[in-house]
Amino acid sequence: MPSTVKIRVVEARNLPVMDRKSGSTDAYVEMRFGEWTDRTTVIKKSLNPIWEHTFKLEILDDNQLQDFPLELKIKDSNVYASDDTIGMVILDLNHLLQYSGRVQRSVNGWFPIFDSLRGICGYLVCSISCKFLAILRACSCLFRSLVM
Numbered sequence: 001m002p003s004t005v006k007i008r009v010v011e012a013r014n015l016p017v018m019d020r021k022s023g024s025t026d027a028y029v030e031m032r033f034g035e036w037t038d039r040t041t042v043i044k045k046s047l048n049p050i051w052e053h054t055f056k057l058e059i060l061d062d063n064q065l066q067d068f069p070l071e072l073k074i075k076d077s078n079v080y081a082s083d084d085t086i087g088m089v090i091l092d093l094n095h096l097l098q099y100s101g102r103v104q105r106s107v108n109g110w111f112p113i114f115d116s117l118r119g120i121c122g123y124l125v126c127s128i129s130c131k132f133l134a135i136l137r138a139c140s141c142l143f144r145s146l147v148m
């Protein structure tokens with residue numbers, strides 16, 4: 001069933017210092033869902049960056065929600081070297097498929113940013129919602145038949 005997934009990356013807090021000279025981090029979030037990738041803008045010199053960035057992803061088959069997790073990789077931007085990975089948040093989107101009688105389902109909150117060497121190295125707040133288009137069409141058709 002076709003659906004629209006909306007990913008809202010709001011902010012991070014308590015990120016580690018990645019640039020010792022400035023005592024800060026130039027952070028951005030790189031997202032991956034199956035073959036789709038995108039990223040936020042870089043917030044310079046902040047250990048608590050605020051992005052307020054929203055992405056929309058059109059899913060043709062809801063089986064993709066079962067097959068792929070949403071990977072949010074928090075990275076530090078570098079000018080003269082490759083970007084450093086601060087940590088990751090991996091979200092399983094299977095629970096968005098559970099029927100609750102609502103057209104739109106969502107998950108949001110503060111998620112720990114995990115690094116395999118350092119453990120938890122900050123927190124990321126984001127919101128993921130999924131709107132199922134076939135349910136919307138069925139509801140609008142039902143409404144039209146009740147009104148007429």
